[in-house]
């Protein structure tokens with residue numbers, strides 16, 4: 001449903017939106033104050049995406065919207081009507097082995113390099129890593145560190161996370 | 175979060191028309207949604223402006239016109255910005271995180287609110303949030319607060335990095351509203367708190383930012399954005415310096431200097447800039463300008479350290495600009 005030129009939707013009316021989530025097209029009715037994060041976790045049972053701070057300060061909720069990494073806690077689902085969303089559950093379906101059920105190279109690299117401890121930040125780190133590689137601006141180790149600074153890891157797995165990303169960028173962990 | 179009506183605008187006129195008391199425009203949402211979760215903002219209506227055709231970056235006279243919806247990331251990684259306005263690029267990339275910059279818009283960045291702890295905490299008084307209730311930051315926790323241009327009603331700072339570069343570059347803000355279109359010079363866009371700290375800018379209610387114009391490029395070589403903060407990334411500035419110079423040999427022809435993290439708006443001191451012009455680009459000249467700027471500083475109970483930090487950051491920033499060695503964005507050592 002296109003809302004342009006239409007009277008405002010009042011607070012009690014859910015709004016119809018279409019999202020393509022991990023390759024699957026979904027028609028959804030959402031209240032306008034539903035964040036994308038809450039929609040994914042509470043309504044769609046896609047609980048891989050984590051809620052750390054709910055205020056843009058930790059990166060645990062990072063997902064890809066049309067291939068670009070954003071904090072799903074600071075965006076409303078209605079604002080993303082028509083978008084393609086990829087969560088950690090959908091990473092395996094990206095790239096050259098789509099449909100094969102194999103892990104995404106970055107997921108393999110995280111395992112290979114022991115890039116997590118408790119794992120709470122990991123879904124956000126993984127989506128952020130894919131976003132970073134899509135962007136293509138980070139090349140050196142320092143640049144990767146800086147470009148990943150929006151993802152906090154309370155366990156301090158940073159060094160291994162950067163190792164994993166570097167590895168995939170150099171064509172490893174495949 | 176409170177309940178609200180939701181309108182998706184298709185044109186600027188539609189967005190302006192949908193505005194009314196208690197309404198808010200929403201672009202990236204990275205500041206507004208955050209504030210709504212704390213009940214600091216409780217809009218009765220959200221006007222989604224993300225579908226407006228305002229995300230272009232295009233030539234404009236000898237300068238560049240940046241659409242209000244161009245994301246911070248899009249602006250920072252635009253080739254023309256990188257070549258002709260690298261100060262702007264560096265300031266943007268010094269702020270927030272990659273995820274936030276991918277969502278945050280140019281217009282929203284200008285209108286982001288202060289990070290004062292009391293402003294965010296609805297259990298406390300705050301003149302900016304609730305006019306007349308008082309300012310607990312004065313005499314309270316004010317380590318991050320302003321040292322310039324404060325009033326007895328509010329000592330908050332404007333948190334943006336991008337705006338510090340836009341102030342130094344003397345950008346112009348293009349707005350459209352119920353009263354028609356107008357241009358606001360950057361120095362007149364944000365305001366000092368005075369007796370009305372609830373008002374951050376001179377934008378009228380219902381006015382929408384449509385673009386930010388950059389004048390002809392003058393500082394593609396001699397510039398820096400030096401940001402000092404509690405951790406090396408993903409933190410707001412305690413003090414930041416945007417420095418831009420035009421040199422004639424070793425002599426300063428034009429100097430632009432804007433400070434962040436120290437005032438309710440990007441802080442410029444025209445006298446200090448004038449003092450530099452015609453002087454040799456040496457540490458001595460830079461120290462004289464820095465001394466003049468900080469001579470007006472007024473510390474609060476916990477932020478006196480910012481005065482010396484600002485003085486040193488100004489000198490170092492001008493040195494980096496003069497040498498053509500801007501602060502690296504990834505190597506955090508300050509050379």
Ligand SMILES: Cc1cc2nc3c(=O)[nH]c(=O)nc-3n(C[C@H](O)[C@H](O)[C@H](O)COP(=O)(O)OP(=O)(O)OC[C@H]3O[C@@H](n4cnc5c(N)ncnc54)[C@H](O)[C@@H]3O)c2cc1C
Nearest residue numbers: 056201202203204205206269270279281282283334335383
């Ligand atoms: C954890 C965190 C860290 C951050 N760190 C930094 C940092 O280091 N440096 C920095 O500079 N910033 C930082 N930010 C702030 C970030 O840059 C801003 O939140 C962002 O720029 C706001 O843009 P937006 O499009 O998301 O605005 P929104 O949240 O959509 O809107 C903000 C305000 O602007 C109004 N608005 C938006 N667009 C328009 C328009 N075109 N016309 C009229 N009104 C409009 C809205 O009504 C609202 O009042 C940080 C934010 C977070 C959450």
Ligand code: SF4
Nearest residue numbers: 290300301309328329
């Ligand atoms: S400094 Fe300004 S924003 Fe902070 S408590 Fe005082 S009035 Fe509120």
Ligand code: FES
Nearest residue numbers: 052053054059073
């Ligand atoms: S949960 Fe979104 S950034 Fe922390």
Ligand code: FES
Nearest residue numbers: 117119153154155
């Ligand atoms: S692995 Fe525990 S927070 Fe990162």
